[in-house]
Amino acid sequence: MVPQEQLKSERVRVLLVEDEWFIRFDLAEQLRGAGFEVVEASTADDAMEYISSGERIDALITDIRMPGTLDGLELAERVHDMQPMLLILVASGSIELESAASRVGRFIRKPYDPKQIATLIAEMLGPAL
Template sequence: MMTPLRVLMAEDEWLAAEVIEEGLVDAGFEVLPAQDGEAAMELVSAGAGFDVLLTDLRMPRLDGRELIARLRASRPDLPVVVMTGYPPVGGTAGLHDGSAPLTLLTKPIELGTLIDALRSVAGQG
């Protein structure tokens, strides 16, 4: 049995976050929910271990783009899945330098698609 993937999830819409978290846990993931980028950084600072970042882009306090940049400053190879209702101009190229896996999903997202994307960027696809 594979070790469950630990997903750090930054999503400011709590209803969406709850649905996603439930679906991912049912699928065998461990989820560390954070209500925005700042909360996600706090979890990481507190020593939370995780394998993949799942983040929204538009969030209060600290947005997804900045969150990715900060986390990858210390973990350049961190796999990221971005879920957004407003895909950035230029797609994933606008979000990172392309050194590590990053998948961009546009909301609304099917749970199966999300699960596949998380496994894929983490190298379990």
């Protein structure tokens, strides 16, 4: 059993899945600056491997269109099935994907401001922080 003090001191862990390096780097830095622990993946396949390893995540941010066998929407759907209460943000520049993404999480339209994403996560997780 983990002591309650240790549980409270753990930072919120965000899994960030984005194939475009600069976007991933910028958002990861903003999230870290806001006090989050960030795990980065460049494909949905890599993210699914990380999740399948049993590592804890408190939030998922994923782009939809990425190379690999899974896209970000498929990743979000699988993660939502496994952890329906997990905070999931699904990003895309294609507004036509909003309704599909909204079934499993909150849709974020690209381009977005990384500072706003950090604020949004903090607001959505509220007292969990």
